[in-house]
Amino acid sequence: MDKVIIAKDLSLSYSNSETIINKVNFSVDSGSFVFITGASGSGKSTLLKSLFGALKPKQGSLVVGGVELVGISCSKLNFLRRHIGIVFQDYKLVKEWSIDKNIMLPLIINGYVKSVAQSQVDKLLKHVRLNHQVGKYPLELSGGEQQRVAMARALAHNPVLILADEPTGNLDEYSSDLIWKLLEGANKQLNTTVIVVTHNIPQTLNVEYKHFHIEYGSIHEVN
Amino acid sequence: MKSIKNHLSLVIALLSILFSIQVFLIVDRSINAYKENLANNYSVIAVSQKRLTNHNILSINKIISNAEELSPDSVIKRLNSDMQNKNIELLKLSLPKFYKITLSYYPSPKEIGKLTADLLRNSSITKVENFSSNHNTTYKLLLLFKSVVTIFALVVIIVTILLIFKELKIWQYKHNERMNIMGLFGAALWLRSAVLFRLAIVDALIASFLALCIFLYISSSPWVLQQFSYIGINIVIFNPLEDFAIILGVALSISVVLASLIVVGHKEEV
């Protein structure tokens, strides 16, 4: 099976401070569903950041979608990112844009025709149950609603890889289920590789998954 | 409402810069018009032993636009009653010639000094009256007025630019966030900064049009026109086409430079 991610002796740290991820080796199969757990501050978000090239590897090699991220050029990185959908732990919605436009962002970047993009946005708003909030701005929404907007944006351009950092962190059971269903759907129907950082793996999920645990700077698979 | 607020800070800053530039242009133009006015009313009187031709006088100094011989008739008329015609003709011949010399523009005190010296260098000219003390005060007032307005405009522009640089930090922060997010989804630099440049250009256009409207309004106000006609200025002091070009150019360059500074200063955060 194809590997979407291959990490070899990968070390991560923020500019000259202590090492957060220390010489880890792991790989992720294309089309698989992966959970990453670990204590707060263990480096889960840090690892995700490295996967979309926001944090350069300190050591080792990291290949995502067949592209080596060590020493990658700006244009190549931009190209890679256009095929990734990210849900950030702090959502990272553009405050001065309506939620529709926020969801449309990856579609604009990928050069979708306006009408196609608009119908995709309408569809996603329905999927995350926010169609009654059309035209509102992120700060006019509750935390959980913002998180669902972030989810919709990550799904918008049918990415090859979805990276979600605690996508249900702020949601009640009903909304959480909604998010899991969406990720499950993307994984099953579009064969999207899904990597989710979470504190509790849902019991109701209807897919096979891998589970990585981060502890003391290293990663091991939980069976 | 949100979008208006987005534009307001830059538009107001630009508007104050454009306003001072426009005021400076208008004052400069009014002063020039007023100087022309003064030049028309100002003349130098030269007294000569011999008759001089217009050509003779014009060649003395480039600033001279015309010389007119003053007729001695009015002086002679008073003596007329007790003199014979023959004697009057003789007297006329022996009287010095008076010339009223008009100038092509309003001279500086230095230029008047030179003109006087040039005139006196001519062997037949014996006396020159240049009314210099009168002229001096008017000229100094004009200069003072112009420098006050120039300094005022400069101060406004400098203060506004300082304010803009302070605002720049806020804009940088504001735009950085959006540009950062766009970058995380793979937007190329031109797309990330497109919004910024569009905002900058739109703001420059808005500020320029506002400035144009304000000055069109002011320059067509009857009260203002009356004030200008009181001091004898009838030319157009506000030239909508030329001034709009200047204003638009200034506004566009300032805002594009600002946008470029933000793009150059942009760093991706992790």
Ligand SMILES: Nc1ncnc2c1ncn2[C@@H]1O[C@H](COP(=O)(O)OP(=O)(O)OP(=O)(O)O)[C@@H](O)[C@H]1O
């Ligand atoms: N931008 C940053 N600069 C410097 N250090 C950072 C930065 N972000 C995180 N860290 C440090 O890296 C370590 C791991 O942080 P990270 O955000 O990856 O934790 P996490 O596993 O995602 O925790 P949580 O479950 O609370 O989100 C922490 O000790 C944190 O202090």
Ligand SMILES: [Mg+2]
């Ligand atoms: Mg985290």
